[in-house]
């Protein structure tokens with residue numbers, strides 16, 4: 300009998316809320332951010348951060364622009380206490396940054412928290428106790444009044460101890476832990492009890508932090524809870540409503556976004572979402588979501604690689620290559636139709652116009668990523684990807700007829716090897732398939748005589764393969780290319796007809812070179828050739844020779860002179 304029995308679980312109750320307003324709100328500015336990497340994030344690590352890692356994480360958070368940073372749980376952890384002292388005693392806290400320390404609502408722990416924070420210019424003391432039915436009944440075996448007492452007494456102790464350190468500007472934060480699993484009326488009752496103790500004012504607000512300690516409902520339910528809280532809490536103008544979502548259902552960011560729409564002012568989270576179980580809400584994701592909507596996230600996330608490197612070094616957790624906004628693969632397209640669309644949009648995107656590129660919600664350059672990695676080629680890729688890489692990395696603007704041929708060759712390789720094809724390998728395939736190697740015929744010199752209605756060519760060809768030789772061939776035609784084809788036809792006893800050709804310059808000034816692309820029919824079969832040369836005519840003639848070298852391998856090249 301299967302153990303996978305859904306009847307074991309019950310649905311989360313929804314709030315009946317006829318006056319629901321948040322669905323029609325829009326976020327127009329960044330919330331106040333508070334990074335909890337050094338506390339909640341750190342508590343969730345297999346190996347908590349050592350001193351060097353904490354210092355590195357701290358430096359990054361400050362550099363990114365966080366103004367509130369929870370630095371630990373100093374009353375519960377000596378390393379957190381020591382780190383807090385290091386920050387204060389070594390003057391590591393910029394004037395505009397406020398550190399925050401977490402404590403349970405217990406006298407001795409609150410006292411120790413103040414000892415850790417002594418000497419800080421400003422600090423937030425964050426006190427919490429759990430409020431949900433399961434915690435009340437099974438963990439604390441307390442009724443609602445007992446839980447309110449813990450909160451009220453804790454708040455009182457926080458206030459009392461603060462008076463012993465008048466040189467610090469104190470702010471207070473209270474979290475009804477497991478808020479999202481608590482009856483909303485009771486959450487409000489507990490928080491009102493704390494407000495009665497702290498007596499916050501609009502000039503000296505207290506923070507009320509509403510955790511989805513375990514995410515157990517869809518984000519709309521959390522938004523309803525937060526809107527209800529904002530509407531019914533006492534002294535709303537004297538409190539900062541903060542959010543602290545976890546990601547158990549994978550919606551930590553969505554829940555925070557909807558709850559900001561529902562009226563919250565502040566958001567706690569971690570970089571890239573490290574935290575208990577499936578993690579805390581990911582501040583980078585939420586901030587980048589804002590950024591991609593034209594809202595200043597008030598964090599500088601422009602060095603994505605540094606964020607990924609420091610977070611993985613400190614947490615010892617590798618970044619997922621598809622992590623929102625920051626993953627190694629998130630600006631990369633493998634599928635042919637995506638590559639084609641991206642290439643076309645990038646070519647039309649003008650610097651001063653709003654970003655509008657299919658499949659790329661933001662400009663990867665904003666995060667310090669370049670377009671090099673935007674298009675990568677595997678067996679799913681089409682002509683667009685190969686064309687993009689050849690243009691971006693090698694300056695070749697393949698005409699459409701050649702894009703199809705080139706992508707066939709690359710795709711055959713990708714299918715055969717079942718691997719991604721690197722730009723270097725693509726270039727190798729293109730060279731081997733369409734460009735003359737050292738063995739075939741090379742053009743070493745040519746001379747054109749131009750009359751009014753036709754041209755005569757005298758060209759010297761060399762082979763450097765097994766049998767090195769040099770021959771001179773002559774031909775006539777109504778242009779340089781047809782004269783050259785005629786010369787080759789006579790010299791090699793073949794029929795040779797140009798089907799397509801194209802050319803362009805690469806670079807400018809004295810460094811400029813030219814690329815010629817041709818498609819020819821030799822003895823009824825089609826071949827494509829590419830050549831990069833110092834001038835356009837040489838490029839085209841060598842491209843024709845590249846076709847000849849494919850049609851007639853060098854050892855069979857019998858020249859009739």
Ligand code: KIV
Pocket residue numbers: 339401427474476477508510511512513543545
């Ligand atoms: O997830 C949680 O509820 C917490 C609180 C201590 C804020 O981390």
Ligand code: ZN
Pocket residue numbers: 339510512543545579
């Ligand atoms: Zn948490």
